[in-house]
Amino acid sequence: MLPTSLGPWLDYTINGLVIGNIYALLAVGLALIFGVSHLINFAHGSVYMVGAYIGWLCVTQLALPLPVTFVVVAAGCGLLGVVIERVGLRPLREAPRIAPLLATIGLSVVMDQTAQLLFSPDPRAPPTQLPAWRIAVGGGSIGALDLLIAGVGVGSAALLYGFLRFTRLGWAVRATALDRDAARQCGVDVDKVNRTVFAIASALGGVSGLLVGMYYNTIDPNMGFQAGLKGIVAQLIGGVGNVPGAIAGSLLLGLIESYGIALFGTSYRNLFAFVALIVILVLRPNGLFARARRLPPEPLTGTFIAPSRPVVLPRWAVWGLAAAALALPLAVRQPYLLQTLGNAWLFALLALSLTLVAGTVGQVSLGHAGLLAIGAYASALLTLDAGVPVLLAVPLAGLVAATLGTALVYPAFRLRGHYVSIATLAVGEIVTLVILNWESLTRGPIGVTGIPPLAVAGTPLVSGQWVYWVPLVVLLALAAVQSRLLDSHLGRTLRAIREDDIAARSYGVELDRYKALAFAVAGFVAGIGGALMAHFYSYINHETFPAPVSMLALTMVILGGLGNVAGAVLGAAVLVGLPELFRAAAEYRMLIYGIVLLLLIRFRPQGLLGTV
Amino acid sequence: MTSQPGKPLLEVAGLTRRFGGLTAVNGLDLTVGEGELVSVIGPNGAGKTTLFNLIAGLDAPDAGAVAFDGRDVSGLPAERLAALGLARTFQHGRVFGNLSVLDNVLVGAHTRLRAVRPRPRLPLLGPLAELALALVRPAPVRAEEERLRAEALEIVALFGERLTPRLDQPAHSLSYANRRRLEIARALALRPRLLLLDEPTAGMNPTETAEMLAIIRSLKGRGLTILLIEHKLDLVMQLSDRVVVMDHGARIAEGLPAAVAADPAVIEAYLGHKAVGGLAEPDGAEPDGAGQGGGNQHGERPVVARAAR
């Protein structure tokens, strides 16, 4: 499949640069936003999606000419950016640093789901308005759209340069990025700067979405997630907050992807970006263009998790609740209710796992669904392909998830704050992409069918009660183990890392060792959860545990209270159980989760039971 | 206040750290003998805290070496130095906010955990054994935990009734002065061979400062080796065996407290150019004399007359 002549390579290069231009429009905005507000904006991909849809509306419904469409998209998305800043971020200015990041995740979920409700999840094809001619260059060719994208990219960069270099507001943006407080003391209204930056960034992001819709001739409500990640990757390659670096990183990423597809095939496309991300984070965490050794980072003392006083459940209450939960099937015999709650207990295992790393150790993992996937595939393949009995395969799957999960996240242990979140998000994506592409092991996109159910002495445990009891018993056991762990010296050690990793190091706490322990325990718990899911569902594929599941888990954990074992169970029960019981239409469910996440971050960041 | 230093415990030679164009620590030499209390003084921005970070392994020097107990420890990370017996407090009080007072102190004893962190420290099995022991908790592990808790209570009791009634409260609820005390308690739980104190009395009123002075003195009396950064010269003069004066990252003077305080170069650097004000007269000097000495130097104040305009 390797092309031998030069012509196709020229095409790949042109293609890579065009895609790089699209990424650059995203990455520049992300860099600007990071510069002034030190925030990695996870909602940026959704703005891009909205831009694509506004463009589609303009062309198909309003029949506007292309130049007007560009203006409408830029204005519409710019306005959206202002709203995002005002509603999502400004109220959180005094909140712990992780809060605005979580808020952008919530906003992104809300926007994607709203688009899905408005336009249906099906892809749409924006009609092309450009002439179809192509100019032959060497052995390759350039079309009108390629030139348009390049022109928009270069033009935007020039405008942005002029703005930052020669206007008063542009100076204020740069000054705010360099030293926010000093800028305020020069009379700079930082809110106005933030607003301006979000407007510019979102306008560029929207235009990027419009262009990509034209380029691939297809748009869908979930297109933003991957694109936003690509923008973040491109920005990290160039060094966060570095605008020229973001452009260079984007072009580089575009070329890597284009050549990579040429060499390995399309289904690997996203893998290159995420592997590149991990490599950059590990080798050059400040980006390719960062200067020599920087000042040691100022610790985030006490800024990660707000001071909190958790609700302490008395021992008798815990036992009482556990007993009541176990006895429930004796009193209630509606299979649907039991199945729903059983599903909630399975998700509670995921929440239990995440609350340990995100809450207790303060490593906010955004790729936690990847651990479920590893556990599910491990158990399914062990039983089907290796003939391991189900009861043995489940704990083995836990061990596999613990080992693989820890090994995959290990490179990210030296990172802090937002970088950990990005790295874990990338790891989650990598897991999915490997499952998709390693067909000889995982059966690729077809998925794994006919996974045997759990069985004791030849009797399959598939009835309503067992679907409820098995997950609950496993959950109670693992929750007890986790509580005992938190009660030991490990509990205070892990929490000390979260509170102040510098001070913890100064008292001999080896960060890698304890982070690895926490991820191993979390991987085990989530792996068991994934394995049980596989045996209950009997069919899994690479889309059974998508990225939104990670966001859902995070919402559960925050709802219950970070690090809070009882809170994780409560969060899962509420978020999985309640919508189901109230028969909320399935398509609204993710929207509800997004809104819950936003409201929690704003009004009750410590969750229902409080941070432990 | 005669100093009879034992063999050197800490030896710093030619230590240099640059940040961009600024040389925060510039070819610094420093020795602390076993059982000695050495103070580092100097104006804000002189590089004292950077020096501490370099010694404690939180920052790496651009040049120079640090030796601890005769062993070259330059470039060793903080966690390794802690295991060797070096404990420090932080200038701005870095307690673990959401941990209880007791847990804060117990984290200080982390390097002393033996039963639950068995030796030798194998790479993969070590952590797994630690996890298993923490969950199963056999008798030796329980005994160790009990022993450390009892010891933590004793350490906390050093501070009288300041911390003891607040053992179970989260550290974020403590007053500023209590956070400083808690930091010292946490450091003592490490059973340090060398204790680095970064302005332990910052933000304390005279009563609290006097209390802290008594505590540091008693620690010294027990033979603890201490390197102290402090601005309150009274305290420095009363406690130190030797004083090192830093300015612009370099050592500009070193010696017995009385000698250093009388050194004109020190007075110039520490109290300001031309301000031979004697605000830093050694302990026992008449405060009156000091004040007048300062006043006499202010004859040239240019703007008194304009104040009335």
Add this chain to the structure above:
Amino acid sequence: MTDALLRLDRVNSFYGPVQVHFDLSLEVGKGEIVCLLGGNASGKSTTMKIILGLLKPRSGQVSFDGRPLTGLATPQIVRRGIGSVPESRRLFATMTVRENVLMGAYTRDDRKAVVEDHERVLDLFPKLRERHAQQAGTLSGGEQQMVAMARALMGRPRLIVMDEPTMGLSPLHVDKVLELIGTINRQGVSVFMVEQNASLALRIAHRGYVLQTGRIVLSGPAADLARDPQIRDAYLGGTRAA
């Protein structure tokens, strides 16, 4: 002092649960240089934050020229006529010297007067004229301090607040900076400076306050303070109760 330009009246401020100021009251008269002395963590820098609106007091009032600053954000306070020379200069490191100085005029719309003021400020700090195209982060400490002062002056302030203006400077630069503070003051700008170094500050100040654990423990004309035996106990942290 009926002619107070800046007045803090019984200010109580907190960081989380920790109280920083206890009924802090002080004032700066028109044309005065007033210094606030105190050790580290005595609440000096927090006083700056309170004046500039970077931290809101829980109770008490800050007023400027007879009008309360309550509820105003930092940029609005700056527009009222308070210029700031922050601790450690806080320049915009990768912007040029010229851009840094002109950022000080951010709030002003009178372009022509800004250009004139820029010239005047450069006359006051001739060194900055040579360096105007250089990145501010590459300057020496003393030069950076001058950029910070020039930046503050560009807003045409009636009061300049300075947080440890001599920190980390060589003796030569310390003299220069103190001299410039005097010059600025003679041009009619009041100065409120926080200093750890008492004798330096008292050399140029008219009056001073001594802050200790968030309370004013001593105040008076600079000459009296310099002579006051209590200052040693109170400020250098005597271990006997003052």
